[in-house]
Amino acid sequence: MLFAPDTEVALRSVVNLINTAANGEDSLRTPADLDAFLDAEEFTGTRAGNEAELRSVKRLRSLLASLWSADESTAAKTVNQLLTEARALPQLVKHDHWDWHLHATMPEAPLADRMGTEAAMAIIDVIRSKEMDRMRVCAADDCDAVVLDLSRNRSKRYCDTGNCANRAHVAAYRARKAASAE
Template structure:
């Protein structure tokens, strides 16, 4: 299943943001927010201040719950998110992005725009019944989210670090067993 570019971008952004809450917290200050915005360049209002940072940090549990919810619960969470804001949908094209939907005004706070963009991306996830592409990392010691956008559904770990740690452990277990 291939999602549209804006759906994939919104899912990647939401998963990255949620995963910053893992130990150690990697969204602790304005420099961390700046790094987030370099990786995920949102258009529109960017305050880059303590209030915006606090709102992004507070958004993470809600995004995590939405992303990991079973399909019917995900739909309810998406509906709640969309009902919580004033929607002003319009088609937009900017940067390298072709025409795509912006559902809220560019002058709305960043956390609100991220919430709605995540909800809109999850509409595609729900409609295609692809919720299994978002899961908790398969590493037993990790609680980060893994987003599998591969064709063969092979991604199980949140990062190369977790994948390598498990590959080494499996290799050592095989060597010990033989």
């Protein structure tokens, strides 16, 4: 395990949130879409379920996406901004089926603040561990989705949003076959 379990869950949620806007397609078009996303990510706390909340989460999504190409110093500044704006105060909690983990906002805080704080807390571990290179963009030429590489050998290059890895492997296979046929 590279990071604490709650950190890995939060980082995967950040990737999933960012990738809701991958390749020019926005899958968070309505408050209902956001609600379904939050249910899938098992995100707890209050929800307004309105357009303003959706807009704030989309702004957060853009800010988090910028971290995938940021240097360490810029990422740290962004993380600190997120924590300050949310007035984060970390607390150790245990609820539902989750064991002890950190919450840094109250469950009643605005959704974007809670999501941003959770993301920031996870990215703190990435920065402190000097593992920013695990935050990548998909290696497929026609994909802009982000990738979180938690593999031991740092080999994950393709996203999980589509068939990018499969398409790249098939293209490489065909290129090898064509080269050997000549």
